Amino acid sequence: MTNPLLDEWATPYALPPFDLITDADFGPAIDAALDGARAAVRAIADQDAPPTFANTIEALESSDAQLDRVLAAFFTLSGTDSNAAREALMRDISPKLAAYGSEITMNPALFARIEALWQSRDALGLTDEQERVLMLTRRGFVRAGAQLEGADRDRLSAIKERLAVLGTQFGQNLLSDERDWHMELSEADLEGLPAFVKAAARAAGAERGLDVPVVTLSRSLITPFLQFSPRRDLRRRAFEAYVARGARGGPTDNRAIAAETLALREERARLLGHDSFAAYKLETEMAATPDAVRDLLTAVWTPARAKAEADTEALTALMRADGINGDLEPWDWHYYAEKRRKADHDLDEADLKPYLQLDRMIEAAFSCAHRLFGLSFAEVDVPLHHPDARAWEVTRDGQHMALFVGDYFARGSKRSGAWCSALRSQKKLGGDVRPIVLNVCNFSKPAPGDPALLSYDDARTLFHEFGHALHQMLSNVTYGSISGTSVARDFVELPSQLYEHWLEVPEVMSEFAVHAETGASMPPELLDRLLAAQNADQGFATVEYVASALVDLEFHSGPVPEDIMARQDEILAGLGMPRAIRMRHATPHFAHVFTGDGYSSGYYSYMWSEVMDADAFAAFEEAGSAFDRDTAAKLERFILSAGGSEDPKALYLKFRGKLPEVDALLRGRGFDTAA
Incomplete structure (x- = not known):
């Protein structure tokens, strides 16, 4: 029998044949695609012909084409429609893929060819894009351990395989906690909720095979429940379940996984000659150093915290008016912020939705x-x-x-x-x-x-x-390794956050x-x-975000903490975290940081990009129209179509002519820049 994943895909737009694929097809297909990719890389590394850009760099670009398409189908299904078989397969293939990556980047013969091209690059007659791809390829190999030898090389490979296992388990634990928890609601519990929240709760119950409405941990359901439910006891129960994800004890608890992940990342960075994982990770980003990230986040934290503290007083007064004494609690914030928004702006989510x-x-x-x-x-x-x-x-x-x-x-x-x-x-x-x-x-x-x-x-x-x-969609480059969103992590959020405007x-x-x-x-x-009303609750939104970004940064900048949760609390205390606000992503459910390396030491990147997106949209405003075609053409040419073909700072300068200042972000969020 043939495997539909390995056959030619005679489907519209060459989509994966999702209607033909079974879960049983993935394991054999991934193994076969890995074997094919390994053979292709060996052929590149062991060939007798002297290295050229075509027979080495371009050949590498195409070496794993079949593996890419099989994995694209699998990761799409495992992320959007997981089941026990797919979760088991993910646990199986994660270390395999990490080992495969190490085999490539630590292949001495292959790296020797890349290094020879790098040393003779000025005589190769490369295009600017080819020079960029060569630089990025060599840099990626070096940062992956290509220059290590002996025990250090072996240890780094083992670390990467273990990190792949831990990241997979972290994400699956989180999904399990989110999937398993729900809170059933009686008709009395629905009182005070807008019709759209009631409808969503009933639909969520039906999706789980229940004939009663439920609150789940889906953000699009739990947030409006916290906004509108007058039942403080139910708000507390839902909120505490939401923030307890990954920290409930038992087999899905993520705290030990996060601690081991931090330790392995630090060891990885030191093997590669860096003082900390943050220093290693940020070396290739726009920010470049932990200090630059810390400076940005601190500049935003100070006015944001001042705004949040003022908001706390206003919301506490509303709570007092309801006859509730004591402190404003985290499960009260959304409810009273919604009341305040309605009072200050005559804006009701139920009318708006x-x-x-x-x-x-x-x-x-x-x-x-x-x-x-x-x-x-x-x-x-x-x-x-x-x-x-x-x-x-x-x-x-x-x-x-x-x-x-x-x-x-x-x-x-x-x-x-x-x-x-x-x-x-x-x-x-x-x-x-x-x-x-x-x-x-x-x-x-x-x-x-x-x-x-x-x-x-x-x-x-x-x-x-x-x-x-x-x-x-608008990417227009030759090489897939620099296509589309294959850019610095603190640049990738610019197009997305800009489009929100x-x-x-x-x-x-x-x-x-x-x-x-x-x-x-x-x-x-x-x-x-x-x-x-867009900035009505920006103190809360900014504080919960920046707190998470600073915890991420500090976790990866200093010694590995003996007690990861105690260290989280210590960082927040040092910031003067308002007691009625929790960090957006507590460590046990901080998927951005612990399901892979993508946003590790990089959660700040949304804010780094926001400094640019506020300035970038101002270019349209200065042109007199949000739809000015000349400005849009420049945005497409220098940002959206360019991918990673140039340094992101150079691309932004070509688009805007200058680099932005943080004041644009502060003004956009309605903060006092003198705070």
């Missing part, structure tokens, strides 16, 4: 992309990874640009959060390959026949992830914010109140 239909917000994101970049979107019927997923062909002037896939609804088998990935990345080497881009969100699924309604935060998330998707453009909202029942556009006065 019917105007934010998922389908219309998707149309809004598409419309902005059309006006800015000339992209058109047509929905297509193709086999996808889950019945909830949808796909659109993306064209420009009739030319195929990409396939875009959206998977928007929460389910127990999907990991939490929102992300963008590519089932296939853009490249020109070996032919013009256009991308297949996936956006994943976790919005509450409506009852059959009802429209899906978003919070404004949900709508921002949709635009954010679509900004990442545009970075992939178009949701705030009044003409976009007036066209696409249409009431689900009446079909009427959002009244101008409601839109004005919505935009005026």
Whole structure:
């Protein structure tokens, strides 16, 4: 019998044949693809011909093409629709993939060829893009241990395999905790909740096979429950379950995993000649050093904390008016912040949400992309990874640009959060390959026949992830290793956070914010109140984020703590963390940092990018229109299409002509820059 993953994919847009794949196909397919990739790398390393850019660097770019496509299909399914078989396979393949990576980067013959090219680079007649790819390839090998020898080389390989195992287990534990917990609600418990929260709770119960409404740990359900439930006891129970993820004891507890991860990362960094893992990790980012990150976060922390403390007093007064004594608690914040927003801005989430239909917000994101970049979107019927997923062909002037896939609804088998990935990345080497881009969100699924309604935060998330998707769709480079979002971690969030600004453009909202029942556009006065309220709770949002970013940075900058939770508490105490606010991601459920190296020492990157995105959108404002085509053309040319083909600082300077200051971020968040 043939394996559909290894056959040629005779599917529309060369999608994975999801309708033919079974879980049993993945193990053999991944093993076969690994064998093929290893053979291809051996052929490159052991060839007699002298090294050239074509027979070494370009050959490496293409060596694992089959493995890439098999893994793209598997990771799509394991992230969006996990099950026991897929979780077991993930545990099996994670160390295999880490070992495979070490075999490549620690192959002496292969690195010798790369090093020879690097030493003679000035005589090779390379293009600027080729020079960049050569530099990045060599740098990646060195940072992966290519220059280590003997016991150090072996130890680094073992560390990377163990880290892969730990990261997989951390994520699976978190998913298990999120999947297993729910709180059943009686009809009396629903009192005071808006209709959309009740509907979401009933839909969540039905999704779990229950005939009662439930609160789950999905952010799109638990956040509005905390905002609107007058039952302080239930808010506390839900909140404490949410923050206890990964720290409940038993087999899914992540605290020991996080501690071991930190120890191994520090050892890895020292083997490679760095004082700390943060120093190692940040060496290749825009920030470059832990001190630069610390300076940014501290500059933001001071005014944010001042704003949060003032807000605490205002919310405590509201709580007193309800006859509740004692301190404002973390499970009170959302409830009283919503009350305050309604009082200060005459803005009620229950009134706002019917105007934010998922389908219309998707149309809004598409419309902005059309006006800015000339992209058109047509929905297509193709086999996808889950019945909830949808796909659109993306064209420009009739030319195929990409396939875009959206998977928007929460389910127990999907990991939490929102992300963008590519089932296939853009490249020109070996032919013009256009991308297949996936956006994943976790919005509450409506009852059959009802429209899906978003919070404004949900709508921002949709635009954010679509900004990442545009970075992939508009990529225009030769080499896949620098395609799309393959850029510095603190630069990758620029396109996504920048795109959020178009949701705030009044003409976009007036066209696409249409009431689900009446079909009427959002009244101008409601839109004005919505935009005026954008900074209403920025003290809270900024404090919970910066606290997490600073804990991440300090964990990776100093000695490995003997007690990881005590060290977390010590860092927060040193910051003067407001007692009524918890860090956004406590260590046991800090998936950004502990499920892999992507955001380790890098959670700050959202804020680093925000300094740029505030300045980048100002370029459109200075041009007189959020849809100024000349500015959009520069954005596409120097940011969205360039991928990692140049240093990110150089790309930003080409787009904007100057580097931004942190004051733009502080003003955008409504903070006193003198605080």
